Amino acid sequence: MPTFRDAEQARAILGAVAERARFGEAARGLREAELVVAFVYHDPELTVLMDGRTPAPDGAYMRVAFDTLEPAPDVVFESSGEVGNRFWQGRLDVPMALARGQVKARGPINRALKLLPILPGLYETYREVVREMGAGELLEP
Amino acid sequence: MSRVRAAVLEEAGRRLQVEELELEPPGPGEVMVRLAAAGVCHSDLHVIEGDLPVPLPAVLGHEGAGVVEAVGEGVTRVRPGDHVVLSWIPGCGRCYYCRIGRPELCDEAARLQVAGTLPGGALRLRRPGGAPVHHFLEVSCFAEATVVPERGVIPVRPDVPLDRAALVGCAVTTGWGAVVHTAGVRPGSSVAVVGTGGVGLNVVQAAALSGAWPVIAVDRVPAKLELARQFGATHTVDASRTSDVIGAVVDLTEGRGADYAFEVVGRPETIASAYGMARKGGTVVVVGVAAPHLEVGINAFSLPSQSKVLTGSWYGRSVPEVDIPHILDLYMAGRLKLDELISRRYRLEEANEAFDALRAGEVARGVLLLGG
Numbered sequence: 001m002p003t004f005r006d007a008e009q010a011r012a013i014l015g016a017v018a019e020r021a022r023f024g025e026a027a028r029g030l031r032e033a034e035l036v037v038a039f040v041y042h043d044p045e046l047t048v049l050m051d052g053r054t055p056a057p058d059g060a061y062m063r064v065a066f067d068t069l070e071p072a073p074d075v076v077f078e079s080s081g082e083v084g085n086r087f088w089q090g091r092l093d094v095p096m097a098l099a100r101g102q103v104k105a106r107g108p109i110n111r112a113l114k115l116l117p118i119l120p121g122l123y124e125t126y127r128e129v130v131r132e133m134g135a136g137e138l139l140e141p
Numbered sequence: 142m143s144r145v146r147a148a149v150l151e152e153a154g155r156r157l158q159v160e161e162l163e164l165e166p167p168g169p170g171e172v173m174v175r176l177a178a179a180g181v182c183h184s185d186l187h188v189i190e191g192d193l194p195v196p197l198p199a200v201l202g203h204e205g206a207g208v209v210e211a212v213g214e215g216v217t218r219v220r221p222g223d224h225v226v227l228s229w230i231p232g233c234g235r236c237y238y239c240r241i242g243r244p245e246l247c248d249e250a251a252r253l254q255v256a257g258t259l260p261g262g263a264l265r266l267r268r269p270g271g272a273p274v275h276h277f278l279e280v281s282c283f284a285e286a287t288v289v290p291e292r293g294v295i296p297v298r299p300d301v302p303l304d305r306a307a308l309v310g311c312a313v314t315t316g317w318g319a320v321v322h323t324a325g326v327r328p329g330s331s332v333a334v335v336g337t338g339g340v341g342l343n344v345v346q347a348a349a350l351s352g353a354w355p356v357i358a359v360d361r362v363p364a365k366l367e368l369a370r371q372f373g374a375t376h377t378v379d380a381s382r383t384s385d386v387i388g389a390v391v392d393l394t395e396g397r398g399a400d401y402a403f404e405v406v407g408r409p410e411t412i413a414s415a416y417g418m419a420r421k422g423g424t425v426v427v428v429g430v431a432a433p434h435l436e437v438g439i440n441a442f443s444l445p446s447q448s449k450v451l452t453g454s455w456y457g458r459s460v461p462e463v464d465i466p467h468i469l470d471l472y473m474a475g476r477l478k479l480d481e482l483i484s485r486r487y488r489l490e491e492a493n494e495a496f497d498a499l500r501a502g503e504v505a506r507g508v509l510l511l512g513g
């Protein structure tokens with residue numbers, strides 16, 4: 001399966017996705033749940049923190065930071081970058097991936113899983129960004 | 142009393158040292174075997190690295206074959222001149238597990254593994270005029286000759302080259318039995334094998350021989366994956382090129398996961414991977430031997446909701462008296478590969494090099510030629 005070339009690329013793509021999604025429906029869900037969710041990736045190593053608890057100065061629903069676990073996340077999803085790339089495309093069956101151990105989760109993950117139904121918009125944004133950045137090889141048909 | 146050269150491990154973390162030891166003649170119910178060849182196995186390496194505590198100093202080696210030189214009082218199973226493969230679980234025949242037909246779980250053999258002696262506490266190896274040296278798994282075949290219990294010698298046909306026969310003492314029987322006895326793989330079922338060293342290759346070939354399809358081999362060393370294809374793997378996953386081996390196996394099995402997943406590495410991560418790559422209701426067989434202090438994390442909800450069968454396989458759940466001759470017949474009939482398992486042959490003095498190669502993951506199986 002395709003995966004990020006390196007942490008730089010992953011950070012650039014996910015940074016752009018977050019920038020576009022900060023006012024979107026998924027971010028609003030995170031804000032309403034007052035959740036801080038972290039995605040810890042290995043190979044490449046990258047931590048993405050999505051903070052729906054701390055109010056953003058420009059009124060966005062969430063703040064995004066890389067390689068930090070401050071503020072302390074409620075929920076942490078840990079996986080390989082490969083599985084992460086699959087997730088952001090909407091190609092990962094998350095409950096199945098948890099059962100198989102492809103994704104390890106800590107914290108009250110039910111609160112985070114509740115957000116799954118509002119994520120498809122985000123998946124679309126991800127695919128858009130990947131294509132715009134000329135990294136189409138990351139996408140599965 | 143005879144003199145034999147043997148590779149002794151003085152203490153964990155040290156190199157093996159080849160020295161001359163005194164070997165006492167076999168006592169009642171014991172057999173002296175002049176060794177021809179011994180395979181170099183991960184379990185020996187575990188002892189060398191201190192991951193498997195056994196009494197030291199000891200003569201290691203538990204995968205061996207040779208020719209009977211002398212028998213002790215009351216021995217009826219073999220006579221001098223018989224070719225034998227050594228079993229590292231000589232079932233006592235009396236304990237609960239032996240009586241229910243699970244000799245690989247023999248209580249007495251397990252006790253003697255920890256005691257480092259033969260039955261009855263016998264020690265037949267000693268430094269000249271000095272202290273005894275412990276036995277390892279009642280075999281101790283990194284030596285020119287050894288003394289073992291009668292139940293630990295399996296008579297085999299004399300037309301099989303003994304270096305090939307030696308491998309059937311551990312690696313082949315362990316891999317074969319995991320497929321045939323523990324899992325009971327059925328024709329047409331899908332199989333994933335994590336780890337294709339000496340034992341893993343035998344899981345692959347037994348699965349192929351059982352009619353499984355696909356047979357997916359997973360390893361980090363491309364040369365081993367190439368070898369796995371020779372042994373019947375239909376697909377390979379190079380774990381050095383993907384960090385999602387579970388996803389790769391799921392993709393190769395119509396999105397379901399494998400009917401049977403075998404772990405043949407002995408590490409918590411690969412055990413968790415094998416669990417993850419089995420389909421719902423599938424079977425996971427852990428063959429790899431991890432160090433005793435390690436633990437595995439698996440998803441708790443999946444235990445009931447995916448209802449996989451998670452089990453282990455010790456010495457292939459074999460009955461060595463039956464399985465070892467049978468496997469050798471299959472080899473002689475051209476149905477099962479043994480020649481290709483041997484990557485390199487070494488002299489006893491080169492035992493440490495053989496372990497270096499095993500540590501480096503370079504070889505399927507290294508074999509010490511002991512000249513018997």
Ligand SMILES: [Zn+2]
Nearest residue numbers: 182184311312
């Ligand atoms: Zn072994």
Ligand SMILES: [Zn+2]
Nearest residue numbers: 233236239247
């Ligand atoms: Zn027993």
